[in-house]
Amino acid sequence: QVTLRESGPALVKPTQTLTLTCTFSGFSLGSTNMCVGWVRQPPGKALEWLALIDRDDDEYYTTYLKSRLSISKDTSKNRVVLTMTNMYPVDTATYYCARLPGSGYNWNAFDYWGQGILVTVSS
């Protein structure tokens, strides 16, 4: 059974750095052609893909947030960590981690998602 769960702070202050952890089970990032990515959804707005990491530690980022994002993984602990620097109120959103089977040669859809974590940016 594949599961993913996001953890991290529910509230961050403007200019702070957000660190979110995705802990997953039911698959491995080490031995299969799998990736884990992050997607966010501001209240009442559309989904927005943020970042992705694959088995080989290749990192992919959305264009306009690339300078603020960093994604990493700990294969032995089945965890993926996303950091976003210099948080603004407009970054208030539900942040999801999701599994993506495949690789840069053949992407696939996000098939399993965590429940999401609402992160509010406010002083």
Added chain:
Amino acid sequence: DIVMTQSPDSLAVSLGERATINCKSSQSVLSSSNYKNHLAWYQLKPGQPPKLLISWASTRESGVPDRFIGSGSGTDFTLTIGSLQAEDVAVYSCQQYYSTPFTFGPGTRVDIK
């Protein structure tokens, strides 16, 4: 970046009637290597994570009712809900996974008339 657009923004359909949602990509998402359209449809409900309904433009995920039908190729795609049920009230979003950065459509809200 590939821009995804959807139409309409929202629609209201009577129970049992058909709902049709359109999705357009700014460039083709048809791969020349696997001859597949890298296009997915998700169902979004409040308080729940997105649910993958259809991948490869027309392949239903396991457990998805057969009233959900995906079609289209290249840059133009359609999600049809063949006979709307009450539990289908949601926002539906398309996504291209042809290339990074992956991009989603703005979503189409489906309600009961």
